[in-house]
Amino acid sequence: MSLLVSVLITLATFSFMEFWAWFMHKYVQHGPLWVLHRSHHVRPSPRPFERNDWFFAIYGALSAGLFITGANGQRWWFWVGVGIALYGTVYFFVHDGLIHGRLPFWKKTDNVYLRALNMAHKMHHKTQGRDHSEEFGLLWVSPKYLRLARQQAGKKAR
Secondary structure: OHHHHHHHHHHHHHHHHHHHHHHHHHHHHOOOOOOHHHHHHHOOOOOOOOOOHHHHHHHHHHHHHHHHHOOOHHOOHHHHHHHHHHHHHHHHHHHHHHOOOOOOOOOOOOOOHEEEEHHHHHHHOOOOOOOOOOOOOOOOOOOHHHHHHHHHHHHHHO
């Protein structure tokens, strides 16, 4: 398989995972699998691991299975596994590390985009229940939060 095709499959999978994560979060995690996701909406969490972390394990196992059966990059699904793993890595550092502070070395940022993501996620957690949440994605953020983050950055610069 050519390098270009491998990169394109990886990037397409990574991009698709944002839509998939939004869909799963809104309709499955805030639906039939609320029993697992609820632990993420209860703050502060009394344990270092939440029931919600099972979603990482599920996607990690899926990605690992694609790696193992993908013949070291010779089959297209190996690169799907790479895209899922890359998305999971970004998800972990941005969502768990920055937004929820589960990584002690990354507490604050002045980056407008990351601040907007943080604001949107705070709005998602405004309600602790399963219903009436908004902002279900990870990397896509509503323009209104980008505007707010830019306004805050402008005020801070003065």
